[in-house]
Amino acid sequence: MREKEREMGKNEYLPLFETRASRGRLLFKLYVLTIFVAICMILVYRVSYLPVEGAVEIWSWIGMFFAELWFSFYWFITQLVRWNPIYRYTFKDRLSQRYEKDLPGVDIFVCTADPEIEPPTMVINTVLSMMAYDYPPEKLSVYLSDDGGSDLTFYAMLEASRFSKHWLPFCKKLKIQPRSPEAYFRTALEPLDDPNKAKEWLFVKKLYIDMKYQIEATTKLGKVPEEICKEHKGFHEWNFISSRRDHQTILEILIDGTDPQAMDNEGQPLPTLVYLAREKRPQYPHNFKAGAMNALIRVSSRISNSPIILNVDCDMYSNNSYSVRDALCFFMDEEKGREIGYIQYPQAFENITKNDIYCNSLNIEMEVDFPGLDGNGGPLYIGTGCFHRREALCGRRYSNENKVDWKEVNYRKVKESAGVLEEVCRILASCTYDANTEWGKEMGLKYGCPVEDVITGLSVQCKGWRSMYFIPERKGFLGLAPTTLLQTLVQHKRWSEGDFQILITRHSPFLFGHKRIPLKLQLSYCIYLLWATSWFAVLYYLVVPPLCLLRGISLFPKLSSPWIQSFAYAIFANRAYGLVEFVWSGGTIQGWWNGQRVWVFKRTTSHLFGFFDAIRKLLGFSTSTFVITAKVAEEDVSERYEKEKMEFGVSSPMFNILATLALLNMFSFVGGIKMLIMDVESKVLDLLALQIILCGLLVLINLPIYQGLFFRKDSGRMPYSVTYTSIIVSLLACSIALY
Numbered sequence: 001m002r003e004k005e006r007e008m009g010k011n012e013y014l015p016l017f018e019t020r021a022s023r024g025r026l027l028f029k030l031y032v033l034t035i036f037v038a039i040c041m042i043l044v045y046r047v048s049y050l051p052v053e054g055a056v057e058i059w060s061w062i063g064m065f066f067a068e069l070w071f072s073f074y075w076f077i078t079q080l081v082r083w084n085p086i087y088r089y090t091f092k093d094r095l096s097q098r099y100e101k102d103l104p105g106v107d108i109f110v111c112t113a114d115p116e117i118e119p120p121t122m123v124i125n126t127v128l129s130m131m132a133y134d135y136p137p138e139k140l141s142v143y144l145s146d147d148g149g150s151d152l153t154f155y156a157m158l159e160a161s162r163f164s165k166h167w168l169p170f171c172k173k174l175k176i177q178p179r180s181p182e183a184y185f186r187t188a189l190e191p192l193d194d195p196n197k198a199k200e201w202l203f204v205k206k207l208y209i210d211m212k213y214q215i216e217a218t219t220k221l222g223k224v225p226e227e228i229c230k231e232h233k234g235f236h237e238w239n240f241i242s243s244r245r246d247h248q249t250i251l252e253i254l255i256d257g258t259d260p261q262a263m264d265n266e267g268q269p270l271p272t273l274v275y276l277a278r279e280k281r282p283q284y285p286h287n288f289k290a291g292a293m294n295a296l297i298r299v300s301s302r303i304s305n306s307p308i309i310l311n312v313d314c315d316m317y318s319n320n321s322y323s324v325r326d327a328l329c330f331f332m333d334e335e336k337g338r339e340i341g342y343i344q345y346p347q348a349f350e351n352i353t354k355n356d357i358y359c360n361s362l363n364i365e366m367e368v369d370f371p372g373l374d375g376n377g378g379p380l381y382i383g384t385g386c387f388h389r390r391e392a393l394c395g396r397r398y399s400n401e402n403k404v405d406w407k408e409v410n411y412r413k414v415k416e417s418a419g420v421l422e423e424v425c426r427i428l429a430s431c432t433y434d435a436n437t438e439w440g441k442e443m444g445l446k447y448g449c450p451v452e453d454v455i456t457g458l459s460v461q462c463k464g465w466r467s468m469y470f471i472p473e474r475k476g477f478l479g480l481a482p483t484t485l486l487q488t489l490v491q492h493k494r495w496s497e498g499d500f501q502i503l504i505t506r507h508s509p510f511l512f513g514h515k516r517i518p519l520k521l522q523l524s525y526c527i528y529l530l531w532a533t534s535w536f537a538v539l540y541y542l543v544v545p546p547l548c549l550l551r552g553i554s555l556f557p558k559l560s561s562p563w564i565q566s567f568a569y570a571i572f573a574n575r576a577y578g579l580v581e582f583v584w585s586g587g588t589i590q591g592w593w594n595g596q597r598v599w600v601f602k603r604t605t606s607h608l609f610g611f612f613d614a615i616r617k618l619l620g621f622s623t624s625t626f627v628i629t630a631k632v633a634e635e636d637v638s639e640r641y642e643k644e645k646m647e648f649g650v651s652s653p654m655f656n657i658l659a660t661l662a663l664l665n666m667f668s669f670v671g672g673i674k675m676l677i678m679d680v681e682s683k684v685l686d687l688l689a690l691q692i693i694l695c696g697l698l699v700l701i702n703l704p705i706y707q708g709l710f711f712r713k714d715s716g717r718m719p720y721s722v723t724y725t726s727i728i729v730s731l732l733a734c735s736i737a738l739y
């Protein structure tokens with residue numbers, strides 16, 4: 001007895017998580033120092049060698065100076081983020097030792113918005129993986145918000161609620177990972193050691209496949225058959241619906257976890273499962289995902305009111321059944337736990353090709369940036385795979401005094417029947433309940449920003465809460481990244497626009513965050529908030545040096561001049577470091593090269609459009625939108641994606657820009673080479689070497705564009721309209737430069 005008490009007493013002092021700083025930073029700091037010197041030299045060179053005559057020469061030079069000043073500033077911020085990365089580790093065994101009986105309730109929010117581009121089978125796989133967490137089921141509640149207001153999704157959820165009765169005990173008995181049935185059965189092999197096990201395995205697999213076909217067939221049909229509609233009263237609601245932008249609240253508690261009848265087929269309790277399509281009316285803005293999340297916060301507060309909320313996108317299934325326990329190690333830590341507002345997990349994707357053709361893996365962000373951000377004061381909230389403290393998300397300020405007593409936390413205040421709850425919650429999810437209140441301003445997720453997640457996370461941090469970043473050994477969540485170039489660029493446009501909007505409004509970390517979060521975190525935020533502004537410097541580098549090359553104007557030091565060393569070193573060492581970092585984060589060399597390409601593409605399209613849209617919004621000419629990323633693609637498109645063949649296919653102003661820049665650089669490069677050959681005194685080489693190399697590199701970067709414009713025959717090639725326009729515009733630009 002004594003022994004045990006002493007054990008316990010000792011345990012109290014053992015933290016539930018620990019933090020380790022990265023070692024061996026000296027080399028990194030030396031590298032930063034040398035690059036810093038090189039950058040200073042470049043700027044000195046620019047100032048001291050300003051041409052004395054020729055307006056074009058002078059102005060091009062000044063432009064180069066500003067572009068390089070911008071690159072230098074951005075470089076400074078990226079190093080600041082990398083200065084002091086930290087990593088977190090959890091002790092789940094200590095958690096269960098101390099708190100197994102008092103584990104708090106956890107509410108899980110899944111958002112979906114469109115049954116066509118987010119197929120119901122995918123959505124329920126996510127939902128099922130969440131229901132199957134290794135956690136007391138009576139303490140889990142899973143809520144699906146369906147902004148598509150679709151009976152197809154509702155039908156899939158109904159099927160999932162039935163299937164879960166087999167799936168959950170199956171997962172727990174066989175201790176399988178991952179717990180999304182689709183992901184599991186795609187790779188898992190039948191257990192051959194035990195015939196009983198094998199029988200059950202085949203049975204559950206067949207159940208899943210049958211359910212999947214049934215749902216897919218219904219989805220294809222576009223409506224739920226009469227006889228199925230009779231099976232649940234919920235379908236009745238769709239009799240009153242004319243459009244998905246105009247309908248009443250639909251709320252169905254598919255599994256009521258407190259109902260003793262709600263058992264899986266082994267007699268164990270089931271998690272609560274709720275379907276919600278909040279009310280939508282054309283005269284009320286619905287505020288996209290932020291609106292959906294806020295409706296879920298209110299509805300769940302009545303049904304389960306758990307102190308911890310996990311938020312995931314509908315494509316992000318749980319790949320690790322211990323994530324909830326890991327997250328609780330942070331929140332429940334006796335010393336540091338109480339100040340934590342949210343725990344962000346990395347975003348990872350299951351559909352990244354080997355060389356990550358569109359650079360969508362976010363490896364650098366997740367492996368390098370975020371540990372650095374955590375070290376500088378706390379990671380951003382990035383919309384999915386994030387555990388929140390309910391009160392922090394609801395807008396409460398952190399105070400030293402509010403210590404949670406986990407033993408006291410009662411996760412259901414009022415015990416009402418499912419029927420009553422459904423009635424009450426319908427009002428909570430109505431338009432009128434939300435409009436003209438503090439919701440979206442001081443409470444819940446913020447409205448009016450395309451990155452509702454980042455702006456909300458910043459506000460939580462500014463209210464005194466700490467945020468932390470946790471990379472588990474086994475990936476916590478796996479989602480779907482865009483699979484075409486245009487989707488990638490459009491998604492990135494939404495992000496860069498939203499991030500920039502935060503910077504230029506009163507929610508900026510420098511205004512709103514002033515004295516509330518550390519200065520280094522304010523600056524670190526800029527690594528993303530400044531994305532949209534990068535178009536100017538990059539576009540300048542892509543247009544002016546090539547055009548000047550055609551005119552024979554030199555913008556860089558001569559080959560024979562010592563100044564060239566600082567340029568060569570800054571560019572080479574920086575890229576080499578980037579390559580090492582990329583490979584260290586799990587990428588390939590080809591993947592790094594693809595990343596360089598996409599880096600250029602994003603800056604001249606996504607960031608350019610994002611910048612101007614944010615400005616237009618600031619001036620009041622437009623309002624926020626949210627273009628949802630498709631999670632399915634046509635067969636030939638997916639095939640090309642698998643083969644890592646760049647996808648164009650449709651016409652878009654973004655492609656016009658990319659093609660024009662690609663051609664411009666090709667013409668200049670050809671012009672430069674011609675000058676080089678015709679030049680007998682080899683003065684051209686000395687004078688224009690760097691510019692020719694720059695154009696040459698850009699030609700290499702743009703190879704897939706030339707292929708798409710001139711050599712491909714498949715439907716993923718560049719549309720002819722883009723080809724013609726870009727040829728005309730780039731030729732025009734070159735001739736203006738020449739004459």
Ligand SMILES: O=c1ccn([C@@H]2O[C@H](COP(=O)(O)OP(=O)(O)O[C@H]3O[C@H](CO)[C@@H](O)[C@H](O)[C@H]3O)[C@@H](O)[C@H]2O)c(=O)[nH]1
Pocket residue numbers: 111112113114118145147287288289292312313314315382383384450451452453491494495498626627628629630
């Ligand atoms: O009106 C809407 C629009 C979107 N969504 C949901 O929001 C999620 C994210 O949408 P997606 O199209 O997949 O965007 P991504 O660019 O992949 O999302 C990232 O960026 C968003 C902010 O731009 C965050 O909200 C996301 O969590 C984050 O994963 C999905 O589950 C959607 O169903 C809604 O619920 N309602």
Ligand SMILES: [Mn+2]
Pocket residue numbers: 313315479480629
């Ligand atoms: Mn997504």
